[in-house]
Amino acid sequence: MRALVRIASWLYALAVYGFIFLPVVVLVLFSLQATSFPIPPFTGPSLRWYDAVLADTRLTSALVNSLLVAALSSAVAVTLGFLSAWGFARFTLLGSALLRGLITLPLTVSYLIIGMGLLVLFNWAGVPKSLLAAGIGHVVINLPLCFAIIYSQMGDHQINIERAARDLGAPEWKVLLLVTVPVMAPAIFAGFFLSMTFSWDEFVISFLLTRFDTTLPVEIWNLLRSGLNPKTNAVGSLVFAVSIVLVVFFELMLLRRKPA
Amino acid sequence: MTAPLVDIRTVTHRFGQQTVLKNVSLKIEPGSYTILLGPSGSGKTTLLSILGGFVSPSEGKVLIRGEDCTTVPPAKRPTTTVFQDYALFPHMSVGGNVGFGLRMQGVDAATRAARAREALALVGLADAFDKKPHQLSGGQRQRVALARALVVEPAVLLLDEPLGALDLKLRRQMQDELKAIQKRVGTAFIHVTHDQEEAMALADHCVVMNDGRIEDEGPPERVYARPATRFSATFMGESTLMSGTVTAVKDGTITVAAQAGSFSLPGTLPTGTAVALAVRPEHLVLGPDGGAVRLGTAKVSDVVFQGSFKRVLAASEQDPALHVIARIPAAATVQPGDIVAVSCEAGDVILLTG
16 A cells, blocks of 8 residues: 555656657757657757757847847846845834835836836836846846845844944945845845746747847747747757756755855 | 932833833932842833833933933943843854944954953953854853953943853853953943842842832842841741831830741830741851850751752741741751751841831
């Protein structure tokens, strides 16, 4: 009976992981296809479609754009998220709980709504569709996330550490820079890498807010409109690989807690 | 008379509806070791926070070296604090921690390192310079915190229950070292604790606090031998306490009537004053050949052998509210259930009106 339960639980785990990862495995497998269609039978392995991706300047420049937007928007989101987390954790504000709820609210709003809202706003304010506009959109979606991660790690035990720095003559900006930021570094990096992951494969907002220069997910969508071919698989695999790297960094930062 | 180093003038502090300090005034002399002693909630930690600049008092003033520091932020006042949880910077080496205050003053790296090493040597941690705080034991972290606070040469060093997190043996050892370090550097220390043994061992000046007020202050010997209030008598050491009323006054001698008997004591209080009498355990004599002040008889309820002496608890047969606590020689033969006569010398009775 116990063995049966064990086998069943293994089967269940297999089914769950299969469900999650099988599409990705298929995607990666057929990116190595030697012939022109990403359908069985598998004819590879071959790297010819990766060559094709790297030779396509539209894709490579979109890849650079994506990295740039991801890195810069995440840096802005994590900075603003950190400062607001610090403010909420260290100062008593009027309506603090309400404001905290408000700052995390965008997490529950769909990207489509945020994207449309920004589109209307930028139109009105005269900000043209561009990578900058998409970057601002990514700050809007990632700031609440960075705030939530950093705020959750900002405990009371650091209050005395900051007090000690102040007591020893540190002005407030040095307290932040020399004490709070290093002590919070794991959470700050975790927020940064998670933001990058989300920005890296974000489609809707980028699609709505960019025009000529665009990000990789939007470029892939353009590519898909002309039908499936192993090149889309190859570029998708590259996107996936970068995401994995970012997520691994995120996990490392969050799990490798400093020794007490 | 020279000006006091720290002059706390009529400080009152409220947290919301609650008044935690009530019109407290206190002067601290240069080079002294002051202990703020009191139970939790007595306001002692709030007073320390006000001295450190972390809390601004609702009313009153704090002068340090004659300057009004009431609203000066911690960074700008000549005080440093040793926090209860040490509050070391976990991402910096021990040397970086100790040198932090000098770094904030703009001292160059070489001088900083040299002075940090000196300060570490002072607290007996010369070889810990390159270690990280998490590699140190509790007692060692405590010393690093002390070195970090002392290296900037503050006018006053504030210690917030610095020994609270250490085990008893280490606490007594650190206690001796704290005193030795204080004498060596000559900085005024203000130390908050609820441990009366710590207070007696360390203080030059002992301040007993209760319910937001200073109950008593003075040298610990005086506070112990002649406490000013009933609270001070019970918090600083143990006492046998009884209530009585002054029934007669004559030539510097008063007669106090209590339930256990009537005593003649030196004093000049008006007739009818309600007083409390306290006697320290070591001054009580059990047995027929006692002192002049007879406290009736008591039934022994407990005898605890404590090595060099025996601690005896007994209940008075005349006054059910009177609990006798006595300290008798280890060789004495007293058993629970014995009925003994209790007495003491008139000079050892502490007369309390508060």
